[in-house]
């Protein structure tokens with residue numbers, strides 16, 4: 001049993017290249033691509049996103065993202 005961490009950016013499964021999916025609209029944040037909307041440069045891991053970052057498609061908060069495990 002493990003509880004979900006309060007801050008998804010501190011999830012131990014996160015690696016620099018880990019992609020995360022928005023549970024509202026299924027947008028996938030890919031660290032290799034970054035996020036043009038919020039001017040996040042390519043190569044930025046999810047764990048390094050700023051507190052104010054939100055889903056560029058539906059404006060969901062960071063906490064609404066789920067780790068995609070390959």
Ligand SMILES: [Zn+2]
Pocket residue numbers: 022023024025026027055056057058059060
């Ligand atoms: Zn979304």
